[in-house]
Amino acid sequence: MVIKVYARAKINLTLDVLGKRPDGYHQVETVMQSIELHDCLEFTPLEDGVSLTVAGGEVPSGADNLVYRAALLMRKLAGDKKGISIKLNKNIPVAAGLGGGSADAAATLSALNEIWGIHLPARDLLSLGEKLGSDVPFCLLGGTALAGGRGELLESLPPCPRMGLVLVKPSFGVSTASVYRAYDSCPSGKRPGTVAMIKAIGERDIDCIVQNLANVLEIATISMHPEIAGIKKRLLEAGALGVLMSGSGPTVFGVTADLEAARAVADRYPNCGERVLATETFNPERS
Numbered sequence: 001m002v003i004k005v006y007a008r009a010k011i012n013l014t015l016d017v018l019g020k021r022p023d024g025y026h027q028v029e030t031v032m033q034s035i036e037l038h039d040c041l042e043f044t045p046l047e048d049g050v051s052l053t054v055a056g057g058e059v060p061s062g063a064d065n066l067v068y069r070a071a072l073l074m075r076k077l078a079g080d081k082k083g084i085s086i087k088l089n090k091n092i093p094v095a096a097g098l099g100g101g102s103a104d105a106a107a108t109l110s111a112l113n114e115i116w117g118i119h120l121p122a123r124d125l126l127s128l129g130e131k132l133g134s135d136v137p138f139c140l141l142g143g144t145a146l147a148g149g150r151g152e153l154l155e156s157l158p159p160c161p162r163m164g165l166v167l168v169k170p171s172f173g174v175s176t177a178s179v180y181r182a183y184d185s186c187p188s189g190k191r192p193g194t195v196a197m198i199k200a201i202g203e204r205d206i207d208c209i210v211q212n213l214a215n216v217l218e219i220a221t222i223s224m225h226p227e228i229a230g231i232k233k234r235l236l237e238a239g240a241l242g243v244l245m246s247g248s249g250p251t252v253f254g255v256t257a258d259l260e261a262a263r264a265v266a267d268r269y270p271n272c273g274e275r276v277l278a279t280e281t282f283n284p285e286r287s
C-alpha cells in the first residue's frame with residue numbers, strides 16, 4: 001500500500017516585521033497564500049524504522065531533512081514500534097522563499113497522524129509543526145491566512161480569488177536567517193497595508209490585491225542580490241499585473257488574472273538563467 005500526498009508551496013502577499021523578540025526571532029504580520037505548485041510524497045508502511053529517499057532536488061536525504069525530522073517526532077508519539085518508508089519527489093525550488101521544506105514537513109505530520117492512527121488533534125499538530133519551523137503551522141492549515149507571532153499564530157481568511165502566478169527563481173538560494181539579519185542592520189522598505197490587503201481579498205478584488213503587495217524583507221534580500229530588482233522589472237514588462245518577492249526570497253512572483261495569462265507571461269519573460277514556472281493560487285475546499 002502506497003499513500004501519496006501533495007505538499008503545496010506558499011507565497012506571502014504581504015510581509016511586515018513588527019519587532020524583534022527576546023528569543024531572537026522576529027514578530028511578523030504576513031498574509032500567506034497556498035499555491036498549486038507542490039512536492040509529492042509517497043508513504044509505504046514498514047515493519048519498523050524510518051527511511052527517506054529524495055528525487056529531483058538538492059536537499060539532504062538524511063536526518064537533516066525536515067521530512068525525516070517530522071517522521072521521528074510522530075514516531076515518538078505513536079508509542080509503538082512503527083515503520084515508514086518515504087519517497088520525496090522535490091518540485092518546489094529549494095531555499096527559495098516558497099516554504100518547500102515546511103510544506104513537506106507539514107504533509108509528513110498530517111499523513112503519519114492518519115497512517116499510524118495517532119489521532120492528534122489539529123491544535124497539537126500545529127504545536128508540533130512550530131517546533132520544525134515558523135512556516136510549518138501555516139502549511140498545515142493551508143489556504144489564505146494571516147500569520148502573526150513568529151508565524152505560528154494563524155487566522156484563516158476568506159479564500160483569495162483564484163489568480164495566476166508566474167514564479168521566477170534565480171539560480172541561487174538564500175538563507176532565511178541571513179535575510180532577517182540584513183533587515184535588522186537596515187530596516188527599510190514599503191510597509192504593507194495588511195488591513196487593506198485583507199479587505200481586498202474579502203472583496204475578491206484582484207486589482208486591489210495587486211496594489212497592496214508589499215514585503216519589508218525585499219530590500220534586505222535585494223541588498224545582497226541586486227539582480228532580484230531586474231527580475232521584478234522584466235516580469236512587469238512581460239505583462240504581470242504586479243510583482244513581489246516571496247518571503248525571504250529570492251523567488252519573485254508575478255500576479256496575473258488566471259493560469260492561462262500566467263503561461264503567456266512566462267513565455268514572454270526574457271529568461272536570464274532563472275527557473276520560470278506558471279502556476280496559480282490554491283484554496284482547499286472547506287466543508
Ligand SMILES: C[C@](O)(CO)[C@H](O)COP(=O)(O)OP(=O)(O)OC[C@H]1O[C@@H](n2ccc(N)nc2=O)[C@H](O)[C@@H]1O
Binds near residue numbers: 149
Ligand atoms: C520568511 C518567512 O518564510 C515568511 O513566511 C518566515 O518568516 C520564515 O519561516 P521559516 O523558513 O520556517 O523559518 P525558521 O526555519 O523557523 O527560521 C529560520 C531562521 O529565520 C529567522 N526567523 C524566522 C522566522 C521569524 N519569524 N523570525 C526570524 O528571525 C531566524 O533567524 C531563524 O533561525
Ligand SMILES: Nc1ncnc2c1ncn2[C@@H]1O[C@H](COP(=O)(O)OP(=O)(O)OP(=O)(O)O)[C@@H](O)[C@H]1O
Binds near residue numbers: 059066093174248
Ligand atoms: N524537505 C526539504 N525541502 C527543502 N529543503 C529542505 C528540506 N529539508 C531540509 N531542507 C533544508 O532547508 C533549507 C531551506 O529550504 P526551503 O526550500 O524550505 O527554503 P525556503 O523556501 O526559503 O523556506 P521559507 O520560505 O519557509 O523560508 C534548505 O537549505 C534545505 O537544505
